Amino acid sequence: MIYAGYNIFDLAEHSTFEETVFLLWNLRLPTKAELEQLKADLRRERPLSDLNSRVQREIVGKIRPMRALEISVIIAGALDPKSSDLSQEQLKKTAALLTARMPTVLANFHRLQAGAGAGAAAG
Incomplete structure (x- = not known):
């Protein structure tokens, strides 16, 4: 199975939950700053x-x-x-x-x- 050009098994093995979420929402992996912002946003909304x-x-x-x-x-x-x-x-x-x-x-x-x-x- 492929998501936004990435094999799901590669994502499962090498990506964090937040990286995968960002990929699904933006069709690309996040920069370090984008990943940190997403993590902060998710923490704030818990x-x-x-x-x-x-x-x-x-x-x-x-x-x-x-x-x-x-x-x-x-x-x-x-x-x-x-x-x-x-x-x-x-x-x-x-x-x-x-x-x-x-x-x-x-x-x-x-x-x-x-x-x-x-x-x-x-x-």
């Missing part, structure tokens, strides 16, 4: 909003993790004042927000679920 945290506490034990992820994406979009801006620059910022936040969503949901007891999520 924390959940208060609303997302509250909603997760309310839904844990009632729904499955993938549904929680879907709801969290909807909330992130609803809270984004620039969600109607479809410029390439803004779309990349939105992609960074979602790329950074989704692991946080799942980790938080898992922690909440583990605290609620085994088998807490229902279908």
